[in-house]
Amino acid sequence: MATNAWDLDISHSAIHFWVRHLVISKVHGRFAKWSGTVKLDEQDLTRSSVEVRIDAASIDTQVADRDAHLRSADFLDAANHPELAFRSRRIEKGGDGYRVTGDLTIRGTTREVVLEAEFSGLAKDPWGNQRAGFSAKTALDRRDFGLVWNAALEAGGVLVGEKVEISIELEAVKQAAAVPAAA
Amino acid sequence: MKRLIAALLAVAPVLALGGTSTWNVDASHSTVGFSVRHLVISKVRGDFTRFSGKVQLDEADVTRSTVDATIDVASVDTRVADRDGHLKSPDFFDAAKYPSITFKSTKVAKGGAGRLLVTGDLTLHGVTRPVTLDVTASAEVKGMYGETRRGYSATAKIDRKDYGLTWNKLVEAGPAVGDEVTLTLDLEAVKDEPKGAGT
Numbered sequence: 001m002a003t004n005a006w007d008l009d010i011s012h013s014a015i016h017f018w019v020r021h022l023v024i025s026k027v028h029g030r031f032a033k034w035s036g037t038v039k040l041d042e043q044d045l046t047r048s049s050v051e052v053r054i055d056a057a058s059i060d061t062q063v064a065d066r067d068a069h070l071r072s073a074d075f076l077d078a079a080n081h082p083e084l085a086f087r088s089r090r091i092e093k094g095g096d097g098y099r100v101t102g103d104l105t106i107r108g109t110t111r112e113v114v115l116e117a118e119f120s121g122l123a124k125d126p127w128g129n130q131r132a133g134f135s136a137k138t139a140l141d142r143r144d145f146g147l148v149w150n151a152a153l154e155a156g157g158v159l160v161g162e163k164v165e166i167s168i169e170l171e172a173v174k175q176a177a178a179v180p181a182a183a
Numbered sequence: 184m185k186r187l188i189a190a191l192l193a194v195a196p197v198l199a200l201g202g203t204s205t206w207n208v209d210a211s212h213s214t215v216g217f218s219v220r221h222l223v224i225s226k227v228r229g230d231f232t233r234f235s236g237k238v239q240l241d242e243a244d245v246t247r248s249t250v251d252a253t254i255d256v257a258s259v260d261t262r263v264a265d266r267d268g269h270l271k272s273p274d275f276f277d278a279a280k281y282p283s284i285t286f287k288s289t290k291v292a293k294g295g296a297g298r299l300l301v302t303g304d305l306t307l308h309g310v311t312r313p314v315t316l317d318v319t320a321s322a323e324v325k326g327m328y329g330e331t332r333r334g335y336s337a338t339a340k341i342d343r344k345d346y347g348l349t350w351n352k353l354v355e356a357g358p359a360v361g362d363e364v365t366l367t368l369d370l371e372a373v374k375d376e377p378k379g380a381g382t
Binding site: 011012013014016018021022023024025026027028030032060062063066120121122123124125126131132133134135151153154155157159169170171 | 211212213214216221222223224225226227228230232260262263266321322324325326327332333334335336352354355356357359369370371
């Protein structure tokens with residue numbers, strides 16, 4: 001297997017989402033604290049894998065009261081489920097790029113999700129490190145993960161959208177070649 | 184006769200408005216976002232967290248509407264403190280010298296498929312240039328307290344060099360920071376209504 005472990009540069013990566021508010025607008029948010037590793041096979045990206053762990057309490061929609069509500073038992077229940085996690089199981093060529101199938105765990109429930117991903121290329125940073133860029137997106141119904149809180153609207157529809165659109169930007173840095181272990 | 188005059192006086196304020204309503208942007212349900220390429224291969228996103236905006240909506244002819252917005256440059260947030268500090272410095276926004284970004288509409292035209300093309304003067308880093316936002320407006324809905332709300336979603340692309348934001352570093356693959364900035368606005372606005380419509 002010609003995969004190498006790459007680190008994710010969090011300061012040039014992001015896990016974003018948005019949901020509809022009152023049907024008519026989008027509220028954006030992201031998770032501020034998370035980490036992950038990518039095992040990349042540069043010759044055949046479909047032989048790669050990715051694993052990410054997200055701190056549930058780091059949810060950030062730029063409004064403190066709303067973030068507190070999202071951490072509460074009404075939504076993520078961060079006190080009892082401090083981590084969200086994603087682990088890829090297979091990557092296939094598809095669409096304009098790749099389809100990444102994996103297990104997503106939110107609030108203790110694990111379900112299979114498929115992300116549409118694109119590889120944006122390789123570049124050397126100003127210090128000579130090799131970097132790779134990816135973007136990925138998917139949509140899920142938060143109710144599938146037990147996040148059911150809502151309020152009905154008089155005219156129909158719900159206050160907070162059930163569909164959550166997720167978009168991810170990743171910049172990975174190749175780890176320096178490891179010194180081979182002594183025989 | 185008296186009753187007729189009384190009735191006319193009662194509706195006079197509404198008639199005097201000429202069918203224009205004022206809408207204020209609700210910052211807690213709005214995002215003023217941007218993204219640029221890093222090292223060509225990835226996108227870094229950020230937003231401004233302090234801003235205000237007002238829409239004067241002409242209900243009879245939307246092309247006679249106007250938009251006025253102000254963004255606090257020091258509220259730039261790319262979730263990395265060092266980077267935000269660099270962006271506020273004279274290398275980029277120079278927030279101390281140019282504390283606000285403003286947008287004042289000059290023209291509203293109907294685009295295809297129900298969209299609106301809102302052209303206005305964008306003043307950024309002391310430079311004013313016209314920018315056209317591609318806007319999709321929602322229908323009116325009632326909020327949780329009986330207030331009237333609308334959603335607006337808009338995008339535009341600008342070249343930051345046009346505004347004197349030229350800082351860069353060259354690497355093999357290209358510039359470290361892209362020149363093209365994609366602006367994404369998702370706004371929710373609340374109608375100014377006479378007493379009784381809730382806060």
